[in-house]
Amino acid sequence: MGMEIKTIGVLTSGGDAPGMNAAIRAVVRTAINKGMRVLGIRRGYSGLLTGDAFEMNLRSVSDIIQRGGTILYTARCPEFTTEEGQDRAVKMCKELGIDGLVVIGGDGSFRGARDLSVKGIPCIGIPGTIDNDIAATEYSIGFDTALNTVLQSVDRIRDTSQSHDRCSVVEVMGRGAGYIALHSGIACGALSVLVPEVPYDFQRDIVDKMKKTLKAGKQHFVIIVAEGVGHTQELTKRIEEATGITSRLTVLGYVQRGGVPTARERIMASRLGYRAVELLANGIGNRVVGLQRDEIVDYDIVEALKMVKHFDIDLYKMANVISL
């Protein structure tokens, strides 16, 4: 148990993700319920440096649980990565009376939270990124909604694919990771899923599968490719050349980052936000909360940042079996 925390700040940092508002809502309501004050900080660490903060009450977070994006806005802040910037942030926290901070974002944001914790402002990180590429948690805010958005798009693309006997290549987000690709690929019944974590063989994993499926009587195909694999335009051309099947690429892009959060998203974000404040209420900082085997857990930020995420190779194999 550490010091008593009377006023907390909350900010969102890095790329926005659906469910961030549900997390903010849980943070605000839980904190007020525990007798703390809450300051909302606009535009991430950038707003912390300039003191762009406002007091939040129960009503500040009314009717936001169903909204995509983040009501606190988000922005990059290169200055905050410097020692000088962090010192200014600590000073601003003291000026504003903030003695604890909840940071919703990705690994980059957690590094900032670690630095602030070291400098005396206990911080709790909540994983928020659709890419689900944070090692300390099996689930990060935005992932479930992004999957369903990809699905709805592919369900649409499939109509054209089927009507025209085509191959649709769909590039999905994920930065260096293939989680969105793998999960959406299984869910939409893609013939092949290409991810950066597993090398692929063009002939075996695409051409041979298409030919085998053609023989079985199916003439349209969906192939999901993680953006981290790259060269999707070229790949699409190669598929058409190798198989004779007209092939078209769709890059889903920013639609994947927004939208009304799903049920699971809102519940998970609420649970994570609730736990973050429970930790601060107990004077505990420098932690990242997360989901492990369907339970909310928390780790030391330094340890969390060292963790390595293992790609679920069994799930990948299953995808191959049931995709034919």
Add this chain to the structure above:
Amino acid sequence: MGMEIKTIGVLTSGGDAPGMNAAIRAVVRTAINKGMRVLGIRRGYSGLLTGDAFEMNLRSVSDIIQRGGTILYTARCPEFTTEEGQDRAVKMCKELGIDGLVVIGGDGSFRGARDLSVKGIPCIGIPGTIDNDIAATEYSIGFDTALNTVLQSVDRIRDTSQSHDRCSVVEVMGRGAGYIALHSGIACGALSVLVPEVPYDFQRDIVDKMKKTLKAGKQHFVIIVAEGVGHTQELTKRIEEATGITSRLTVLGYVQRGGVPTARERIMASRLGYRAVELLANGIGNRVVGLQRDEIVDYDIVEALKMVKHFDIDLYKMANVISL
């Protein structure tokens, strides 16, 4: 390891649930991949008694992963609960050459699967019901989609509720259980959630919360009630009388049972179907597959039927904290 299974049957039983088709697809494709034959049995145990079965191939399950309902249909079958009926079913299995069976449904369906297993047809049960009231698993097929359907409906109802400063009471499904109510209640930010598992105090849990919230400036309310609580029309009247706030009831009904399955639904159903066939391929029967702490597990059916599901009281408490 038991006997070698060469031909399996698959059927859906009890109420339909979105994701059942994804499970059927995974069963068929996994079985064929392992060199087995698959017979689809129409209308549950009823079709098993009459031999209403057809051979399924890789293409039989093309483009069904995104469809609600069940392509195998489902029906009640009182005859099957009798010894005589079960004997006829076993005879029919032998006639059709079925030496293993996958049954997708709820507890009632699993009792049938247990009886057949005892009589020499190894069966695997896959939990499929939107109510999520099966003790052996934390997740049953249809639950995630049902939650999102409830959410979409409540997000709509909220518009009118807000525009007219009203209280909307929404009755959701769940039979004797409150899982849909609790999870959708958190996700839609309901003021109160009433479930059969937790007794409620009308004054404390509804009237006082509404009055407190009115003082904080919010004038519209959503209250989610599980069907197992009952008397929703009367409750709605009492709320209006006690608070003076115009109150309206919506009974969501059958919309909750259908619809395009969500990403999570399709993935879970695929994983459960895949595991069910792996068990049969190893000659193992009389098991129920399920999800425990995000891992696919399996239990003896007899044990599974004895298990008791514990209501997540911590989640219920959290709902109360963040709903104000």
Add this chain to the structure above:
Amino acid sequence: MGMEIKTIGVLTSGGDAPGMNAAIRAVVRTAINKGMRVLGIRRGYSGLLTGDAFEMNLRSVSDIIQRGGTILYTARCPEFTTEEGQDRAVKMCKELGIDGLVVIGGDGSFRGARDLSVKGIPCIGIPGTIDNDIAATEYSIGFDTALNTVLQSVDRIRDTSQSHDRCSVVEVMGRGAGYIALHSGIACGALSVLVPEVPYDFQRDIVDKMKKTLKAGKQHFVIIVAEGVGHTQELTKRIEEATGITSRLTVLGYVQRGGVPTARERIMASRLGYRAVELLANGIGNRVVGLQRDEIVDYDIVEALKMVKHFDIDLYKMANVISL
């Protein structure tokens, strides 16, 4: 051309409808573009009586076009139907400096607009009700969204209906009118559509059609009934008794009144709001704007209230032909 109008008020009245916000947005932006001031009046005529108004600028209506409900709220106001109430409203308009008024609502709201116009406050009515039961226009705000909401619900209900070989009776809104029922019935491919405008014969229009369709091999049915027809619970029972097909009723209720407005809704609402302000800008009042043969038109309110809406019997007949 009448007097010069410098400040207009805008209010929503009667039941809320998706698209009202798009109309408010168009009113506000068009008026400011023409150099007028705009006051938003909360809770319909009720807010006009109490002077519950606020100045609106370009930003007041930012990011509302996609929201259901009405940001101006709505309420019933029995007092306003009296001479005395109307005189108070006129007095309040003068106090607030309002010399023109846009009223978004149904026939009841237009009667108020007519009375105010007579008393010297030029008013323009914009038809807003999901029921589409206003004679002066072929389209009223909310209708297109309500149709699509009904459709999404029936598309879900159909899954269960099909999986269980059932008849689903779906009661839809419309007050005394059958427009939602007829249009959604065609769009969802209902076997029968019952509307208050056309008497039905239980045997011919339901039982015989079901039996004919059963012979053709279809075993599940959707029947859409307008709320104005009544007795849907009894009807559902009679269908089950007469045909032996298990039959279930779903009353869609308030979900039909909310939700994100469709593209057509937002465009129509924008066009109607734009025209309403153009009229006021020309000093013209006492008009209702509407859509006739896909063009925006306007009528004297008194005349508009006398008009009689003709039910599209040809469309009804077509529905019968293509529903089998």
Add this chain to the structure above:
Amino acid sequence: MGMEIKTIGVLTSGGDAPGMNAAIRAVVRTAINKGMRVLGIRRGYSGLLTGDAFEMNLRSVSDIIQRGGTILYTARCPEFTTEEGQDRAVKMCKELGIDGLVVIGGDGSFRGARDLSVKGIPCIGIPGTIDNDIAATEYSIGFDTALNTVLQSVDRIRDTSQSHDRCSVVEVMGRGAGYIALHSGIACGALSVLVPEVPYDFQRDIVDKMKKTLKAGKQHFVIIVAEGVGHTQELTKRIEEATGITSRLTVLGYVQRGGVPTARERIMASRLGYRAVELLANGIGNRVVGLQRDEIVDYDIVEALKMVKHFDIDLYKMANVISL
């Protein structure tokens, strides 16, 4: 009145569009209701050349009204544009017993229908293309669904745009036409809409509007650009350079062509299909059906192909007024 038509064929040609299945359903059911036989022809004119046809009954079109794409498939057929190809098609029609044909597609498909009509097979064209660029009709099948798909995507993109204070440039389909861009631009509240029909001034129509809006306090922007305008990547860069606002391009692509058809789509497609068969039933061919001022009309195909579509410049002006 022409010759008696006993057997009709129906095909879909050109790009697929949501609602085509609803049109096919109406064609099949109306024809059978009038005592005609119906042959479904697969893959457009290409299937007509090879005789890839099958008899359709009432059940062939059950439960397809809600599906995107076309159950009859579609394909390009260069051979059919030659005299020789057309003669072969006529011969095949005679072989199959087809004495009337319904062609669902765009202008290119109608030219084929005209040529077949001249050669003695009465044809009726039904406009089907999401681009809505057919002069003879104000509405073509797929347009309403495509608009709503664009809207849903932009509603999602807006979340990120708003959270990050960005400008989102969204490229939408439409080939050489700006109908999708104009209508979706109004519906999503885009700051600017660029269409091929109206030249734009970069400074006045984009930069100045953004700066004006920034002053009014709004910091995120959506700009819709029709694909016919071109150079969207370059445009996005120029916007960022000229305004300092981070700008991102999303090319929506093929998602716009698929999906569950909207209510309006299904109703319009049904009405068009119904009328097409009424014409053939009266022995009338060589016509295109369409919608003019909300009524179903029909034109001589030759005349229809000569018509010029006028861009609705008033609507474009309105978009400019209410977008600020």
